[in-house]
Every structure is written in C-alpha cells, then in structure tokens.
Amino acid sequence: MSLTRLAILVCAWFALMGNSQSLWGQDAGQPTDAAIQAAPAESADAEEPPPVDRGDNAWMLTSSALVLMMTGPGLALFYGGLVRKKNVLSVMMQCFFLMGLMTVIWALWGYTLAFGGSGAWIGDAEFLFMRGVEAEWVDGAPRIPMYSSIPMLTHMLFQGMFFIITPALICGAFAERMKFSSMVVFMILWGTLVYCPLCHWVWDGGILAYRSDAAAAYPWTMNGALDFAGGTVVHISSGVSALVCALLLGKRLGYGTEPMPPHNMTYTMIGAALLWVGWFGFNAGSALAADGIAASAFAATHFSAAAGALSWAGMEWVFRGKPTLLGACSGAVAGLVCITPASGYVTAMPSLAMGVAAGVVCYLACTWLKGRFGYDDSLDAFGVHGVGGTLGALLTGVFATRAVQDLNGGEPIGLLEGGNLLGGQIAGVVVTWILAIVVTFILLKVIDAVMGLRVTTQQELQGLDLTQHGEEGYIYI
C-alpha cells in the first residue's frame, strides 16, 4: 500500500519527463564536442568498434577504483569519525550499504536513464539491464561496445561510482537520527528521480549540456553549463538535498544543549586524506582518458585541495587562535568540492584561488550561516557540498579558459578571458537547486507519511548502532 503510493509518484515523474521529451525534445541532444558524453549511442551501434586504448582504459579503471574508495572507506571514515560513538556503525552502514544498493540500481535502470539515447530530458531504455553495454556475441564473435577510446563498460563503471558517492554524501545531513529502512527507500527514489535526470541533462547532451542542441532548444539555459566532474550533478544536488533533509528531519535530541564532539578525529583525518587521493580519480578521471586534460585536472584538483586546507585552517588560526585538524581536513574537502566542476577547464593559479575561496566561504557557511539559521546539518553536507559546489560552479564561469580545452570554437569561455559562460553556469545552478529542493521535499514528505523518517526518541538516545543494526562499534573488554 505504501509502495503503491510511491509507485504512483514515480510513474507521474516519468510521464512528465516523457511528455516534455515528445513535446519539445525532438531536435535535442545531438552530441557535441562539448558534450562528448553523448557519443555512446552512436559508437555502440558502430559496425567496427574502435580498438581499446589500453592507456586510457588503464587510467579509467584505476579511477573507477579510486572513486569507489572515496565512499568506502573514505567517506565512511570521514563521516564515521564525526558522529558520536553510539552511531558510528550506522553511518558506515549507510555508506557501505549504498555501495551495494546504488550499484544494483545503476546496473538495472540507472545507467540507461542517465546515458541512454539522446533525449533532452531523460535517458531511454537503450541500456536497460546493461544491454548494449556488456559484451555481446555478434555474428560469430564476442564484441565489447566502445565509448570513444574505452569500453562502454568502463564508462558505465566510472559513472556508477559517482552514483554511489552522491547519495552517500547526503547521509551527512541526517546522520544520527534517520531510520535505516526509510533511508534505503529514499535513496532508491532520489537516485532515480534526481541524479539520473540531472546527470543526463549535464553529461549526456541534455538541456544543461554546454552548447548542446538540447541546451540551444531552451534559451533560458543560456547555452548550458560546464561541469567537468560533478559540481552540479554531484555536489549541489547532494548538498542542497542534504539541507532539505536536515530541515525536514529536524534537530538531533540535545542539539545545541549538549556537546556532540566527533568521537574519533583520527578517522576523520584518514577519511579526508583518502577523499583527497580518490578525488584524483574523480576529477582527472572525468577526462575519460589519460591525456593532458587529465593531467591538468589532476593538478587543479591537487592545488585547490591544498589551498582549501590552508585557508580554512588559516581562518581558524586568525579568528580562533588555533588551526585544527578538522579545519584543515574540512578545508581540503571544500577545495576539492569547489574545483570539481572547473578542474578540466582552469589553470594553476585560478585553482589555488578557488581553493582559498572555498576554504573561506565554506568555513563561514559551517559556522556563521549554520549558527544563524540554526538547522542541524549534522556533518555539514550542505555547508561543504552545497555551498562549495555552488561556489565552484559559478567560479567555473569566471576562470574556465580555452587554454586548457578549446570548447567554444576558439572563442573565450570564462568571464576572465572575456567569455560568457557565467550565464549558463548560473542557469545550471538554479535549475539544479530547484530540482533538488522540489523532488527531495516531495520524497521526504511521502516517505514520512508512509513509513516515518526518524527513529524513536528511545532509539536515538540509545544510539542507531544498537537499535538499527544490533551491533556495537567498539568492544574493548
């Protein structure tokens, strides 16, 4: 009965998407060099698949492994260390379980909704159940579909790792109080209804893809946005949804009155370091090749993380008298979030600048802003990913340069070199915020009505580890 209600919602959603597509989408989504991600359909149908570039494939497989490592153990440790001892396993379980759950969804219908066909609004059934992605027996020989220079399987895997970490990031907002079962249902729907469409819009020639026909078809997208590795798709979407979660679930018991210090700062540091390392796969891997762009994105990522760590810790040093390890770690993550959309489009000094900006702005978001409005974003998923992602998307419009990638027919791209990308970036940010807020709000309301979002007071006091999973983190007797 509860499921029926949800089912209805889902259908409604796709109906909407479908319509919009048939109504205005006919001319949309031809692949462009700016949206090379739109290539699969074509290359998959090609008679003679191009040979695999072993170097590119080696790097992309490595990157896929690195991005999985970001969620487990990376994020699991980063978040797990920040909660109280009685909830450490619940956070780790959310991350680990999502590694399984989102992967299965991705294999069944996620990848095709995100990258199938060439619609402007949502993918079609082209790759349903991995058909057309996995190896096939074609006229007497095995064939492995290609995605430009790498097997499409590699592309599917790499993108699938993003599909894992994005929802996992949201967990930071409702940590220490959400029912596990409700989280599972929420994530299935969120991944399907928020992530997949958004991913398609930005990375598969959809309405937000820079200079795609689809974007051209909707003037208000201002020609679409550039998002190299997921500033909008991953960070804004998760960060903003996180804020909605924090607001709808309400504060943790005792929030504001009793202290809730991180129970194991060393875990948080290990997690932050692993995130930094894994992010190289996340950003440099988004070049989908082991080329110069990958190297450039790698450098931008490294520089921004470094600058972010210094600027956040610096803010504390100046305003609080002491630089903290948590500050340095948070700053590095903020820098990484901020550079994500820009990593493949900017040079060194702008990367450092973006890192510094991220450290300062996110520091203020997690202290002043959160204090000002008093919402309980337990682990600052919004303060870091929502705010940092938005900042990064906008700064991409400022610093993106043709010197790294000539995506605008030789014309300038970013504001700094006289280009007009910023408009599209703003459009992208606004659209993403709206999508994330609206859908997340509806989902949570529905789920709350159907099965409730929060654990009981008794359970929250005893801790989620025991009450949700019947386990304890540490038994040192």
Next chain:
Amino acid sequence: MSLTRLAILVCAWFALMGNSQSLWGQDAGQPTDAAIQAAPAESADAEEPPPVDRGDNAWMLTSSALVLMMTGPGLALFYGGLVRKKNVLSVMMQCFFLMGLMTVIWALWGYTLAFGGSGAWIGDAEFLFMRGVEAEWVDGAPRIPMYSSIPMLTHMLFQGMFFIITPALICGAFAERMKFSSMVVFMILWGTLVYCPLCHWVWDGGILAYRSDAAAAYPWTMNGALDFAGGTVVHISSGVSALVCALLLGKRLGYGTEPMPPHNMTYTMIGAALLWVGWFGFNAGSALAADGIAASAFAATHFSAAAGALSWAGMEWVFRGKPTLLGACSGAVAGLVCITPASGYVTAMPSLAMGVAAGVVCYLACTWLKGRFGYDDSLDAFGVHGVGGTLGALLTGVFATRAVQDLNGGEPIGLLEGGNLLGGQIAGVVVTWILAIVVTFILLKVIDAVMGLRVTTQQELQGLDLTQHGEEGYIYI
C-alpha cells in the same frame, strides 16, 4: 631433527610430482589460447622481445599494488576487527609477516614451481631465483624478458601478490590460538606444496587448465576448468585448508560459552571496503591487460559484490529483523569470492545472480552449517572462501559465455548457452578439495608432532599479542 622430518616430506612430495611428470607428462602443457599463461617460456627465449604495452603494464602494476593492499591493510583490518582486543596484533602480524615471507619464497622458488617450464604437474627450475625473469645483460644490451605484452617481472609480481593473500586468508580459521612459529613453518610448506602445484595445474597449462594438452592427457579432468582469477587456486584451496585447520586445532577456550564479539567493527568495515576496491585489481587484473576483458571482469566483480552485500544483509533483515554492517561486509566479500573464477567469462545479470547466490549460501554456511557441525572457524574463512569459492567455480560452469571470451572455438561454453564446461569445473573443484585436505592435514599433523600448533592455555587467556609478540594493540593511558 624436526626440520629433517619436514625435509623428508618435502622431498617425497617433489619425487611424486617428478615421477608423475616423467611417467605421463611428456606430451602435456603446450600453451593454448585458453591457457595463455603458458607462454612465458617461449616469449622469454625469443630473440627480439616484443615491446612493452605501456597501457597494459600500467594497469598490471596498478593491479599488483591493489592486490597487495588487499592483504595489508585490507585483510589485516577485516580480520583484525573481528577478533578480541587481546589478539588484534597477532592477526595483523600474521598478515603483515606473510607479506614478507611469501614474497621471499616466491622470488626464490615459488614462481618457478608455479610458472616454470611446461610440465603437467609442477613447474621446473626455469625461473629459480628469478633467473630468466629479471633484467639480463644480453649481447651488449640490457634485456627484460616479456610475458606477452607485459614484462615477465610484472606477471611475476601480480601473481606473487596472490601468493601472499591466499595463505593470509587461512589465518581466519586458526585466529586467536595458533603459535606464531608454527604458523610460519606451516605457511612456508603450504605455499610450496599446495599453492604452487595448484597454480601450475590451473594457470600454467597443467592438468586442470581448460582445453590444455595436459588436461586432454587426463580424461578425468573433463578437459579442465576455467578459473579466471582464483576461485580454485585461491579461495577453495585456502577455504578448505582453513576448515582442516579449524578442525585439527580445535575450538578456542570458551567458544560457545562466553561471547567473542568483534572488538572493532569499524576496522572490519574499512577492511571490507578495501578488499572490494583491491579486488578490482585481483579480478580485472587477471586479464593481464587493460582491454575489454578487464573492463568486463571489473564490472562483473563490482556487480557481484554489490548483490552479495544486499542479499546477506537482506537475509538478516528478513530472518533476524535487522540488517547488520558485518552482514553487508560479509556479503560483499562472499560475492567477490564467488565471482572470482567467473569474472572474465560472464555478463552483467549473471554477475548479479551469482552475488545474490553467494550472499544467501555463505550466510547459511556461516550460521546454519557452522552451528550444525560446531567447528570453530573463528572468522569464517571456510564459510566464506571455501563455500563461496566452490559455489563460484560451479556457477562458472553454468554462466560462462563465449560472448565475453571465445575460448571454445566459437562453440558454447557454459551450461546456460548449451556448453559442457560444468564437467571440468566439477573435476577442478574435486581435485582442489582433495589436494587441500590431504596436504593440509599431513602438514598440520607433522608440525603438531614436531613443534605443536597451539599456544598454551595461559597464553591463550592472556592473549596472543602479549604472549607471542610482547606488544599491546591499544595503550590509551
């Protein structure tokens, strides 16, 4: 005196091997495309070594690093977290020490016994002390022997990492009670007498290699088995030997009466996540190239792990009311174990199916089966690796398809597409079980007689960390 006894055993063994070889092995072991691993001898002697494929080599070096990471820190954390605090270091020491010990053995005689020459039963002295593997000064220039498209050194390294983790897996069975010195002796002999021959049979054109002449020479092998990344060589061999260890060493003091909960579940989760990540190197690396097969194996691995995590946790949710983190982690590992032999031969949906099956079957093995027979397999090395490996080997016979690799001259392979691989798989499983049981049993009996297997009651009560290594895991004063 104790050593002499052991020496005798070893000689006896090789005598046996040698005979069998000279008796029936003459025509055996010509390399076949199904057993490309048999190529080294040839390629090494070639005048003009082919150029290194940088992409393949990059991936294989990365994979080697990933597989080492599986043992340390991966397995060390996975196992270390499951034991009681007083024994955490002893488990980690076993893993870490084996990283050193097995590597040295591999360099001296392990690699050549596994991959030297082209005998049906065991390798010869071709690569003793790395001769013919390492760089050589040949007529006025350095030369690095090749193994198809990668340096043979890379192949040796990658395979050497398997030689580390396989014995390390066994440690799960005798954790918290085995004498360190006895473990060292046992592993030296086990690696030499069980792993090397088995590895040669399956991966170097030996009697179990699919469609190898050696297999052809022994009809009862039913044409040999397919084992892409070690279902038999790694998991069945270690899992079954683990069961023998558990039975011969007996239960831990207080087993069944006092609770022995994992002392640090967070370590177990970190370890499981690292195993998942490292397994990509383990399975996809077994393609020995960064090609489409690698991508396909990577995907199969990822899907099976995900499905396993969900199915094990699901079983708990249904039958116990709560999904546990340990359940999700165990399920993921079970899925990884199960897909290992099949990873390079199956498509997406079968991978999911195998993961689900592994989660369910291994869950029953670790709860119902173990409870039923009451052996103390401390960390379920048999329940997960022995059972999961056997399941995977058999299912490979069902799901393997020419659509991924055409290994049967265009004919179907797995049962599902009408092939007859299953027979060979069963033969492979049976042979592996017998080898592991017999040799492990003999070794343990001999070592027990010579130096004893178990620590004293007093030592077991005080914990192995202090009594075997004079250290404590945590000193939080």
Next chain:
Amino acid sequence: MSLTRLAILVCAWFALMGNSQSLWGQDAGQPTDAAIQAAPAESADAEEPPPVDRGDNAWMLTSSALVLMMTGPGLALFYGGLVRKKNVLSVMMQCFFLMGLMTVIWALWGYTLAFGGSGAWIGDAEFLFMRGVEAEWVDGAPRIPMYSSIPMLTHMLFQGMFFIITPALICGAFAERMKFSSMVVFMILWGTLVYCPLCHWVWDGGILAYRSDAAAAYPWTMNGALDFAGGTVVHISSGVSALVCALLLGKRLGYGTEPMPPHNMTYTMIGAALLWVGWFGFNAGSALAADGIAASAFAATHFSAAAGALSWAGMEWVFRGKPTLLGACSGAVAGLVCITPASGYVTAMPSLAMGVAAGVVCYLACTWLKGRFGYDDSLDAFGVHGVGGTLGALLTGVFATRAVQDLNGGEPIGLLEGGNLLGGQIAGVVVTWILAIVVTFILLKVIDAVMGLRVTTQQELQGLDLTQHGEEGYIYI
C-alpha cells in the same frame, strides 16, 4: 622583525647559489641520458609537443596518487600510532597540513627552483607560478607542455608528492614537543633551501647528477651519483635533518624515565602497509614511464621490503625472543628506504640482500646507536631514513648493474660488476649530509631565536592535541 631576519638568510642563500652558478656554472647541466630529468626546458620550448603516451601517463598519474597516499593517510597513521594518545592529532595535523603547505610552495616557486633551467646549482625562474608547465593558449590552440612522453604537469605533480613526504618524514624526530607555528616556518624554509637545491643537483642535471656535465665540471663529485627514487634527495636529507632536530629540540619530558609506548599499534601497521603499497608509485613511478624499468623497480622495491620485514623481525626473534609487529613494520620500511636509490638499477637477489642489510643495520641504529648516544629521535626518523638511506646509497654503488639500465655506455656500473660508481655515491652521500646538517642547524637556531621551537612544559604535559589544536583524538563517551 623576525621575518626580516629570516628574509636576510634566504637572500644570502640565493646570492650564494647565484654566484656559484655565474662563477663556475656556465657550462653545466646539459641533459644526459643519465639525467633525462633535465629535458623539460627543451621539450617545453619545442614547437610540436610529442603526443602523450597514454600508458605512461596513466601510470604516472596513478603513481602520483599513490605517493600522496603515502603521506596521508600512510605516514600519518604510521607516526600517529607511535605517539602517545594525547599527541596523535598533532602528528596527523603535521602530515596533513604539510600536504597543503608544500603543495602550494611547489606550485609557486618549488618546482622551478628544482627543475627550472639547466644550472648546476639551482633552478631558475623558468616555471615560476607554473608558467610553462600548465596548459597555454598558443597561436589559436591550447597546448600542454610535455616532459618526454608525459605532460610536464604530470612530472610536476609526481615530483610534488615527494616534496610533501620528505618534510613530513622529519616530523618523526620532533614529534610530541615542537610548536606547530615553528614547524610551519621551518618546513617552508627547509623545503626551499634544502630540498629544492638537492633535488636540482641530483635530478635536474645538477652537480650530483650521474655523468652530467655539471658533475663533470666538479671533479670532487666523482662523476655524480645515481639516485633512482630519492635515497639522497628524500631519505638522507630528511633523516639527517631529523637527527639535527632531535638534538636541538632536546628530549621529551620524561624520556628515559617514564614509558612512552605507541598508543595504537594497529594504526602503525595500517600505515606501514600503506607505505609499502604507496612506495610502488614512489619507486616504480620514478621510471617516469610504465616500461620494463618500472616493472624492475617495482620488483626490487617489493623484494627489499619483504626481506627487511623478515630480517628486522628475525633480529628481534633471535635477540629478544619474540618477533614484534612493530619490528616487522619497521623492517619493511627500512627495506623500502634502502632500496629507493637502487630500485631502478638492481636485479632481484641484490634487492633481497639490500632488504636484509637494511633490517639489520636500522635495527641496530634504532636500538644500540640511539641508546648509545641517548638522543630522543621520537619515531626514529634518523634511525630508519637517515641510516637506511645512507646504506642504500652506498649499496647502490655496489649492486647497480647495466643489465637493468645501460647508463655507462655499455661499461659496468656497480662495484660488483667492476664499475666505479661507488665513488660518486660516497660523494653524493657526503654532500647531502653536509647540506642537511648545516642548513637545518642554521634554520633551527634562527627560528628558535625568533619564535622558539618547543611548546611549554605545561603544554607538553597536557598534550599537543589540546594545546596546539584544541581537539582530542578520541572521545568515546
């Protein structure tokens, strides 16, 4: 005022360098095959950059990630576990903060001082602020400067990771007692005044580069030294500086009287394992390509680490009755340190020999030597890196062979094959020791005078976590 004093020192230094250069350096530093690192200038100015070798780039990007992982979380855990609970965060903060700090310095002036131009003594401003390294818009198209077969950005990143871990290693010497602010200032200057020149001397055709014109210009360098991955540049420089730090800062309160056992040996083991894994990127990556040399270096690294773990633990087993986990971990690291300069030049058996030697010698350095002289090198940064690095540099002169790399025009290289490399190695060691001792001594004296090096007694008793960073490592209530 304090800064002025420091400024003067810095200027003085560069004046010195500048002079020396203009005085005697004119003919120096032409790139040679022995010093391929000297190529950048040339290749950067080339009209038509060669294409990126995707395989090499994939491996080098992976290696860069691995080397960053060595510092965080690797070294942070290895060191963090060895200190007392009250100082764990301070050690982790030093490692993590340095990841940010050194990276920014490297981007601004570090890389150019190390690899800019072709002077004999120090780099010039060629790559200041990443000019000439990052992507540029050249006559209507983006261009990414190359460094032989990889983007120069990749080379810069890989080398930049070394610039992070080298100072981080020094932290082991002054752990648990140095002021954070002073450490920051010290590391900025140390990196600039010790690491950059040394790196230039050895790896950019400077005075210590094997068979470089610069080396030829200074007979006392005996034709320069071979340092494949940083025996002198990384380990001797940091290890010797560490000794100076330990001596000038003095002992920790209670050193010798109260026990200061590692607070979390499991962290140390995790760290050691991650160092081992990361070291593959460190050494094999130093081939700057995914070729046979990389494979050979990878194998040498793995073998030496393994042998080191066994020999150190063996020493304990023989002389103390028990092998410890810390012993095995320390031995592995000692083996890794020792093989670093030799990894790309030696074959398998010598690698094992070097590992064994490292385990024995460093064991004695950390027990007998340290006990003998009674300095407080908290975490044995000198005992392992200083001693091990020196041992490795010398043994490189013994075991280096043309069979791996023909660097001497077909003539023998190492002592064992009748070459005369040893002289240059000794020269390299001596020069490095002198540089490290002198500059570190001066820097510490100046900083001590300006701002003090040590925390107050009160702070040291309470712990650096609370007093320097206002955080606690574990809050298990």
Next chain:
Amino acid sequence: MKKVEAIIRIFKLEDVKNALSAQGVHGMTITDVRGFGRQKGHTEMYRGTEYKVEFVPKIKVEVAVPEAQLQAVLDTIMRTAQTGQTGDGKIFVSDLVDTIRIRTGETGEQAI
C-alpha cells in the same frame, strides 16, 4: 562527611552535573561503569550468532559532601536522574573518615 556514589544513565550526566553545581557542589568525580540489574541489556548479532550483552553502560558519579548538604544532594540526583524506566540506577551513601585537598593539605569539610 559522606560519600555519595550514584550510578546513573549516561545521557543524564549533563543534567545531574548542572543541577549539582547549580546548588553549590564544587566538585565531583565520574567513572565509566557497566551495570547489571533488572534492566535487561540487549542482544547483538554477529554473523547470525546472537549474544546477550547483560551489562549496560552507566556513569558513576562520586561526590563527597558535608553532612549538611547530603539530603539536598540526594534529592537533586534523584530528581534529575529519574526517568521512571527500569535502569535509572542507584545511589549509595557511605561514611568518609577524612578528606584531604592535595594542593593545600587542607583536611575535613573545607577540603571538599
């Protein structure tokens, strides 16, 4: 002087401490303990094998009080630590022969 030892629920510590210091108790010492009693523990599950944890984490609060303050202190603890559920804990009162402040050497009630 009396020594008051109260075994209370962990999450009540904050309240109890504040209430006590509010009424002029200037010091106390707390210890992490585990308690066994009518309040049954919980069951945990590892690889399907369940096991009962009969000891429940509690906090022990120790306060040395002058006779005069005793009743007030007891009431305060009672009031603030109570939830009405089994497992609220116990208060044990015992005699103190003497108290010494190490810093000053003061003894008796003024040492408290």
Next chain:
Amino acid sequence: MKKVEAIIRIFKLEDVKNALSAQGVHGMTITDVRGFGRQKGHTEMYRGTEYKVEFVPKIKVEVAVPEAQLQAVLDTIMRTAQTGQTGDGKIFVSDLVDTIRIRTGETGEQAI
C-alpha cells in the same frame, strides 16, 4: 547493608556474574581497573627498548548486599574467582549508610 568490592581477573567476570545472579543477587556494577600487586606485570618491547607494564588489567565488581546475604556473596566470589595463581585479587567490604533506587525512591535494603 554492606558494599562488596571485588578486584578479579577479567576472564573470571562471566563466572562470577552467573554465580552471583544464580544465588539471587539482582544487580552489580563493574569497572575496568588496572592493578598493581604481587602479581608482576609483563614486559613489552618497542623498537628494541623494553618497558615493564606493572599494572595488570582487572575488573572491579561492586555489589551492595543486605547483611543477610553478605557471607554467601563473599563465598561465591571467593569460589568462582579463584585460580590459585598470584593475582586472583581482593575483596573489600565496607559499610553502606544507605541505598536509594532512583527510579522509585525506595531506600534501604529493598532498594538493592
């Protein structure tokens, strides 16, 4: 009422607890402690430097008992916690002025 404090070996806790509850002791409180005594500790070794750990991990069991039960409880603990090896521990008995059950406010023996 009396308060019984027993310092016992960690691995004896299970037995002691079971024996006590078997004979009708409905509650107890345990604490992780470290003990110094005739039982010498052990030496640990870090990078060759040995160091003596003189404090041995023990468990302290605290039970408040009515006079009537006292002897029985002492005997039980004695019996179940004994191994005969140095280090078995001690039992300390002291007076309790009063006991209060926080949940109900009951005092005295019925509060136990």
Next chain:
Amino acid sequence: MKKVEAIIRIFKLEDVKNALSAQGVHGMTITDVRGFGRQKGHTEMYRGTEYKVEFVPKIKVEVAVPEAQLQAVLDTIMRTAQTGQTGDGKIFVSDLVDTIRIRTGETGEQAI
C-alpha cells in the same frame, strides 16, 4: 583497615606508585576517571563551534592500608602528587570492614 582513594593528575601516577611501593605498599588499584572541580576544563573547537569540556581526565588510586600505615601513605601521596596548581586532586579516607585475598582466603590485614 582503611581504604584510601586518591584522585590525582595522570602524569603523577608514575611518581605516586613508585613512592608508595618504595615505602612498602604492595598493592593498589587504579581507575581512569574524569573530574570536575575548581580546575576548569578546556574548550575544544569543532568546525568553529566551541564547546567546554568541564571534566578533566584524572587517575583514581585506591589503596587498602593497615591503620599503622595510614598516615605514612597519606603523606607520601600528598608529597608526590602535589604541584601546587589547582587540580591536584583529593584524597578520601574511609573504613574497611574486612579484606579478603581471593587466592588464599586470608582475611584482615594480612590479606592486604
């Protein structure tokens, strides 16, 4: 017999233990505790939000002593645990009705 409970600074434990055993105290039991008192705790900072830690980590040393030894023990602890700074801690002295050595069953002073 008396029971002496001293709350001291962590880094004073080594000295106190040595001094006590030097003067013939053959056993003691220590516990990790956290103390609240005149010595104010410290503030920690997490993502900019500061929070006060009012409980300071301390060590509780418990020693059962024969009347004869009492004063000497008190003096020794006083002397060795003192720094003169607020937070040095307290010593509480209470009566022991009996002491039993589990290993032997000895009771009274010879059990100590």
